[in-house]
Amino acid sequence: MTQINQLTIIGTGLLGASVGLAAKQSGFAKKVAGVSRNLESAEKAASVGAIDMPFDKISDSLADADLAVIAVPLSGFDYIFSLIAPLQRPNLFITDVGSTKSSVIASAKKHLTDPTLFLGSHPMAGSEKQGPESASANLFPNKPCILTPEPDTNRNLINTVTALWQALSMNILTMTPEQHDTQTAVVSHLPHAAAALLIQTANTLGGYDVASTGFRDTTRLASSNPPMRVDIMSANRPALITALSQYRDQITNLMAILESNDRQALLDLLTLSQTSRDHWLDDSFH
Amino acid sequence: MTQINQLTIIGTGLLGASVGLAAKQSGFAKKVAGVSRNLESAEKAASVGAIDMPFDKISDSLADADLAVIAVPLSGFDYIFSLIAPLQRPNLFITDVGSTKSSVIASAKKHLTDPTLFLGSHPMAGSEKQGPESASANLFPNKPCILTPEPDTNRNLINTVTALWQALSMNILTMTPEQHDTQTAVVSHLPHAAAALLIQTANTLGGYDVASTGFRDTTRLASSNPPMRVDIMSANRPALITALSQYRDQITNLMAILESNDRQALLDLLTLSQTSRDHWLDDSFH
Incomplete structure (x- = not known):
């Protein structure tokens, strides 16, 4: 089974915290960092065991990350990508959990230094609840997760993100962002x-x-x-x-x-x- | 607490069987009879404990009944009321669980010998499941139950039907059939x-x-x-x-x-x- 050293969750709301919790429980990631504009939210995610290390600075949270999962509201993607851009390195893979894909991929291409290191994901797992205190690893098993790779998306990135969602027992589908x-x-x-x-x-x-x-x-x-x-x-x-x-x-x-x-x-x-x-x-x- | 001697359920599908089960468990009725065109359905309701006495003839099932609850599909009401009409007696109260009320009350007035002994009820308790084997007393507590009395509806009938739904812990509302x-x-x-x-x-x-x-x-x-x-x-x-x-x-x-x-x-x-x-x-x- 694929295992990475550090996963970083960007945005520790319900879905981000749930990904962290499930990635820890499944053994996919040895350590999980979580970053939130509001340190309190990241600390709450840590207090319920969803992440190990809370941060309020993206640069700190990504310093040792192998894979980052963006789990902020769609209106925050432009800002997050612009913060990640100067921090990009060949061994930092990036994916997301956004509910639309065309807009996210357009934003990635606009802001990132190397957009081939970003792969769009959408785990179809949600809840009408909110906040890290409602985090649950049970949101994912047997639910669809859609990947939307581009022709030039890094192959190892695709394999790593596939391994993440497989570790969470999701059913993986691949399609275009438009589909x-x-x-x-x-x-x-x-x-x-x-x-x-x-x-x-x-x-x-x-x-x-x-x-x-x-x-x-x-x-x-x-x-x-x-x-x-x-x-x-x-x-x-x-x-x-x-x-x-x-x-x-x-x-x-x-x-x-x-x-x-x-x-x-x-x-x-x-x-x-x-x-x-x-x-x-x-x-x-x- | 009001208790009647015999309740008869006419139509032992999911909802009818659930009323029987809950009326027994709550102590509202000492005995519960159930009648179905298809004896097998009534026997299935008996086998899961929803009724005590299965019948396939309405006349037999109503012989000793204090209260009858009609729980057949709406298209069956004309037929059921026409079968009940010759069996009516002053101490046989009748109600129903039909999902519409204007059509049911029109049918009662058309067919029954004494429509003042019928009171329209609608317990808002359902399930997408079917059949007496899915019967459950848990369908009722804290759900609305609507009564649609007419000006000449028998007072003791209203009290008895109110007591039935109260015994099932429903929230009772009264309104016109049109409302x-x-x-x-x-x-x-x-x-x-x-x-x-x-x-x-x-x-x-x-x-x-x-x-x-x-x-x-x-x-x-x-x-x-x-x-x-x-x-x-x-x-x-x-x-x-x-x-x-x-x-x-x-x-x-x-x-x-x-x-x-x-x-x-x-x-x-x-x-x-x-x-x-x-x-x-x-x-x-x-």
């Missing part, structure tokens, strides 16, 4: 939007008094961190607009079925939805 | 539709390979029983169309925000959604 952004718009960013808009609809029409577990689960993603979601939705606007447009067409189609009281068409639609979801679950969650 | 149908359209039937249409959108645009827990939870209701959902959506068409129309307007509004890249409006929308949901959760689930 990633199109697909996550449909199955991640659209569901976040759908959940928030169900809440807006209840705010307009009422119904909270009689709402129960179905409403709770369908709207879970509406409790996600708003500034983080603004970053993601804004970074992936074209693909999300396409997904919303298709979703709106589906709603119009269902309204027409209900207006004509076509029970057979309604049964066909709901049956196809049920079997499609159940096939996906059978394939994905074992 | 019930409008509110459940928003927080129950719309989320079911939203979940199914997210699946349809992924079927059209792709994305299953990278889908994870957010997609799984937001689409959970799409795995609900299709014929049962057709019954419910069809019975509540006008209110569901109104809810879908409002939801579609919300989508159009979000698309306009994204198209103009108005980050502040997006942040406001997502923040309001988050705080609205969290306030509701604080009020409802303790």
